[in-house]
Amino acid sequence: MRHLVSMNDLSKNEILTILDQAESFANGEKWSFTDKVFAANLFFEPSTRTKTSFEMAERKLGFEIIPFETSTSSLLKGETLYDTVKTLESIGVDVAVIRHTQDKYYEDLIGNVNLKIVNGGDGCGQHPTQSLLDLFTIKQEFGSFEGLKVAIIGDLQHSRVAKSNKDALTALGAEVIFSGPREWFLGENEESQNYYEIDEVIETADVVMLLRIQHERHVTKSFMTKEQYHLQYGLTVERAKRMKNNSIIMHPAPVNRNVEIADELVECEKSRIFKQMQNGVFTRMAVLRTLIES
Amino acid sequence: MRHLVSMNDLSKNEILTILDQAESFANGEKWSFTDKVFAANLFFEPSTRTKTSFEMAERKLGFEIIPFETSTSSLLKGETLYDTVKTLESIGVDVAVIRHTQDKYYEDLIGNVNLKIVNGGDGCGQHPTQSLLDLFTIKQEFGSFEGLKVAIIGDLQHSRVAKSNKDALTALGAEVIFSGPREWFLGENEESQNYYEIDEVIETADVVMLLRIQHERHVTKSFMTKEQYHLQYGLTVERAKRMKNNSIIMHPAPVNRNVEIADELVECEKSRIFKQMQNGVFTRMAVLRTLIES
Amino acid sequence: MRHLVSMNDLSKNEILTILDQAESFANGEKWSFTDKVFAANLFFEPSTRTKTSFEMAERKLGFEIIPFETSTSSLLKGETLYDTVKTLESIGVDVAVIRHTQDKYYEDLIGNVNLKIVNGGDGCGQHPTQSLLDLFTIKQEFGSFEGLKVAIIGDLQHSRVAKSNKDALTALGAEVIFSGPREWFLGENEESQNYYEIDEVIETADVVMLLRIQHERHVTKSFMTKEQYHLQYGLTVERAKRMKNNSIIMHPAPVNRNVEIADELVECEKSRIFKQMQNGVFTRMAVLRTLIES
Structure with a gap:
């Protein structure tokens, strides 16, 4: 799995595998990657709940998080989302979680960037x-x-x-x-x-x-x-x-x-x-682990 | 000590114990908790000085900090402070430092949430x-x-x-x-x-x-x-x-x-x-340690 | 090297030494300081690219970063840059990266503060x-x-x-x-x-x-x-x-x-x-290491 942008990308088996991994994390399984993993969370549409949940999942996996403030980003200077993401890739970000108001914003990115993308919600589209x-x-x-x-x-x-x-x-x-x-x-x-x-x-x-x-x-x-x-x-x-x-x-x-x-x-x-929120952390840990290991 | 919201909560002895612990930290004592401790700093009223002081204290104790931007939080969508704090508790936050414009904002929280609360200033009330x-x-x-x-x-x-x-x-x-x-x-x-x-x-x-x-x-x-x-x-x-x-x-x-x-x-x-600012870090380390250990 | 505010501060030899160190980091050299190093990035003029690059360099060196939001800082209450930086020094920040709209903003700081300053861009001046x-x-x-x-x-x-x-x-x-x-x-x-x-x-x-x-x-x-x-x-x-x-x-x-x-x-x-952006991280690691070790 190179990216997770839509539930349609996942087979029934892949879904069940992620749920099993989430269950393991809920039961206290520890896991961390041998190398430092760098994540960035790009939320162009505010969502404290989803963002903090990803932040917690990333920290529990031992990732380093590069803060990204959408309100002051170079996108305001007219930079495209592609150039912004490519910049983060260049400085060494391994995985980007992106929420964006535009439907299927990720179509410009998939196949063109090497970092891994997790869709944190696109317009009226997906929120896998x-x-x-x-x-x-x-x-x-x-x-x-x-x-x-x-x-x-x-x-x-x-x-x-x-x-x-x-x-x-x-x-x-x-x-x-x-x-x-x-x-x-x-x-x-x-x-x-x-x-x-x-x-x-x-x-x-x-x-x-x-x-x-x-x-x-x-x-x-x-x-x-x-x-x-x-x-x-x-x-x-x-x-x-x-x-x-x-x-x-x-x-x-x-x-x-x-x-x-x-x-x-x-x-x-x-x-x-509130159990759903708790489970959100374990599920996101499972998704991030799956992406980093593949 | 489950929370620290007001100086009135502290007996003379508790105050002196915290000051002694601050003294130890000022003298270079190292301490960190066996488990990862997750903190969030919710500043609904800006205060760089207090916020950075808490951030420093938390980092010196080895806590992980989940960033929380009050300007884009779901509170803007009409969510209550209780639901916001309960959400942070659900995703795994152990201690929340809160500054809020409303006097005694913490009364809705004490007794109803399990994470620990440190009052970073409430309206014209306390700033312990x-x-x-x-x-x-x-x-x-x-x-x-x-x-x-x-x-x-x-x-x-x-x-x-x-x-x-x-x-x-x-x-x-x-x-x-x-x-x-x-x-x-x-x-x-x-x-x-x-x-x-x-x-x-x-x-x-x-x-x-x-x-x-x-x-x-x-x-x-x-x-x-x-x-x-x-x-x-x-x-x-x-x-x-x-x-x-x-x-x-x-x-x-x-x-x-x-x-x-x-x-x-x-x-x-x-x-x-400037000594007071330096001491602020040691004092907050003492308060946070006391809360986490009790 | 106590600070890096201008290219004019650097001799030809110092430049070449920094470039050699950057080369070593690009080739995978690992380095971290024995003590915890605390950094703060004060960007009074937005620049995601430079800021994230410094954040990445700091994290790769194992620094702890104290977030500083210029939009809500006490500078808005009329505090001088000197008092802000002195505050960060007091709470224990070792190195401050500063971008500011004012030319030579650093002249009030050099010689008066003990933390190390890296100029991340001053007005129409330098960006070393x-x-x-x-x-x-x-x-x-x-x-x-x-x-x-x-x-x-x-x-x-x-x-x-x-x-x-x-x-x-x-x-x-x-x-x-x-x-x-x-x-x-x-x-x-x-x-x-x-x-x-x-x-x-x-x-x-x-x-x-x-x-x-x-x-x-x-x-x-x-x-x-x-x-x-x-x-x-x-x-x-x-x-x-x-x-x-x-x-x-x-x-x-x-x-x-x-x-x-x-x-x-x-x-x-x-x-x-994009190679330049990648190199930016290694160069900043070299600058930060040089400052911390001297």
């Missing part, structure tokens, strides 16, 4: 390590994906993670169903065909995967208050009571408390929300 | 490591606090450190007196009762502790120029000559040269201003 | 490590400077590096000639006397050293489009074909592609542009 940490959290809970019913609730169209998760979960043997405001599921696509009302999915799903609402875009646009969204499509305390035994709640965070999910459920027994 | 480094500098100089006369000169009302210092110094056996523009000492409180004219305190104090003037707030408001403040309430070269033998000058910095203190006195023989 | 990496790249290529013809093409007046390079190259035995828009070479100085037309220099130079065009200042002012500059004064594909065998192309970067140099030449066989 988030998908992998979600998969890892599910596997950790249920042992396998066969026969599981996973409900994804919210705005799939604007969620890079949800699309990847749907594909990967299906490939791994799970059934994926959808819910949320019906007007977000109108097209002639798989999601719309597997759409169910929230009160129906909540009782049958093994995994209730909530997506973050982008206030600005959706709620205001549909003349719906946060309170209305919560009552109609959110995971209320009342709905949580009707969830299956052993089912779990997931959310990529940051959570809008009392919108997607009731405040008191964020850390309830079924919630794996 | 600054107090401890001031105490350490005095103890280093005089051996003990018994019978010392400490003069605090300037605006106590807006100084979080001065209030803590007054309480701690009194508890440790020193006498604390006050000076500065009389209109800042009008209330029915201890400070006003122990108020003296600058020319009186300067001759009797063992420690002349100057506070930083906030130009915007005070000097302009009182229609006083910087030059006038210096002449009436500042430590002029002439006043410094009348200070007691063996007495010392302190200031938390950054100094307004020729306002609180004459330019040529900043590094004079009596001045401990 | 860039000069040294340019010299190293030439020496690496040709073995020595004697008899080499080096053509510097572009705006010398606004290039701190070009001026230093001219002096150093001449002292080391190379001949330096100049080209670019004639109106930039009108004075009664050495450069104007050694001015030649671009098509002439291109065929005789061993080193074609291009300078970066500051769009705002020059091209617009002279009512010349980028395309016109490229055709008249740039290194076009056609001109590159007429360059001498074994001659090389240099540029300090970031490159304005298709202005100073044709896009397809940036990574051509003759180009040492």
Whole structure:
């Protein structure tokens, strides 16, 4: 594996191998490379959560991190992303984690640079390590994906993670169903065909995967208050009571408390929300190790 | 000690134990923890001096530091401080140093998070490591606090450190007196009762502790120029000559040269201003070690 | 060597010693200091390239780096550069790399501070490590400077590096000639006397050293489009074909592609542009080692 830019690059077996490696790291396995490894994290779109998670994974693997401030970079002087990345390669950076607002920003880089690239999110495209940490959290809970019913609730169209998760979960043997405001599921696509009302999915799903609402875009646009969204499509305390035994709640965070999910459920027994963040570090360690060793 | 958020949390004995540990670090004692310790410094209010001092202390103890940029954090997306800190805890951060504009920001955190919190300053409240480094500098100089006369000169009302210092110094056996523009000492409180004219305190104090003037707030408001403040309430070269033998000058910095203190006195023989900064590192090492070991 | 602020501080022998040390680092020599060395990089003018290069050099030497954010520093509260640097010295920083918009900012510091200063660029003045990496790249290529013809093409007046390079190259035995828009070479100085037309220099130079065009200042002012500059004064594909065998192309970067140099030449066989960046790390390691050991 030279780069990880999209879940589509990974076969079912490669995914399972990464999840196994993440499991080993979660169980305390130590690993470090013989040579110093230099990483740089280029976040052109802010994301403390993802960035700090990568920083932690890199430090746990013993990498050295070259700080890169996108706000003062030469990109502001009109330099291309290619020249910036080539510069980092020249000074000795081995792996670059990049988040960028532009879809498929990495197409200019793949094949032209020698350092390894991990996509930390591209526009409305992919965010493969988030998908992998979600998969890892599910596997950790249920042992396998066969026969599981996973409900994804919210705005799939604007969620890079949800699309990847749907594909990967299906490939791994799970059934994926959808819910949320019906007007977000109108097209002639798989999601719309597997759409169910929230009160129906909540009782049958093994995994209730909530997506973050982008206030600005959706709620205001549909003349719906946060309170209305919560009552109609959110995971209320009342709905949580009707969830299956052993089912779990997931959310990529940051959570809008009392919108997607009731405040008191964020850390309830079924919630794996902070567990996902913990697993993110182990999953990213697994991805980085795989890249450096190949 | 699970957290250090306020000087009020510390007994007289705990203070003295921290000062002893700081002394050992100042004398070159090496210490590092068996496991990797991960720290994050969350400065929601800028302060290079305090932040770099903590960074140095953490590095000298061998901690790994996860960078946290408050300007691009998810707090901007409406996330609460609690969720941000809980996220850092989830990814594996052991200790968070937090400076925040809000008084007692830590009340939402204490008891609800498992990582250790060091208060790097809250609003107009506490700044315990600054107090401890001031105490350490005095103890280093005089051996003990018994019978010392400490003069605090300037605006106590807006100084979080001065209030803590007054309480701690009194508890440790020193006498604390006050000076500065009389209109800042009008209330029915201890400070006003122990108020003296600058020319009186300067001759009797063992420690002349100057506070930083906030130009915007005070000097302009009182229609006083910087030059006038210096002449009436500042430590002029002439006043410094009348200070007691063996007495010392302190200031938390950054100094307004020729306002609180004459330019040529900043590094004079009596001045401990840069010594305080040096001691800040040892004091913070002592606090961090105490937290990690308990 | 207590500081490195200007190429003028270095004798011919000191330059050659640094270049030899850079060569050793390029060949894989390992070195680290017995004590922990603490560095801080103060970039008051943004420059990702130089800053990351120093960060890499420092990390390869095993230094600990204390992050310093100029955008939130106490300098904004009116603190002088001297007080800021003295603060860093007090908390234990051993070496400070400083870039500042003010010419000769370092004059207030030299002789007054004990930490070591490396000038990372001052206003329109010096940028000694860039000069040294340019010299190293030439020496690496040709073995020595004697008899080499080096053509510097572009705006010398606004290039701190070009001026230093001219002096150093001449002292080391190379001949330096100049080209670019004639109106930039009108004075009664050495450069104007050694001015030649671009098509002439291109065929005789061993080193074609291009300078970066500051769009705002020059091209617009002279009512010349980028395309016109490229055709008249740039290194076009056609001109590159007429360059001498074994001659090389240099540029300090970031490159304005298709202005100073044709896009397809940036990574051509003759180009040492990315090599220069690679060499920058080794050169800075050599400078830092020399400072720490002396």
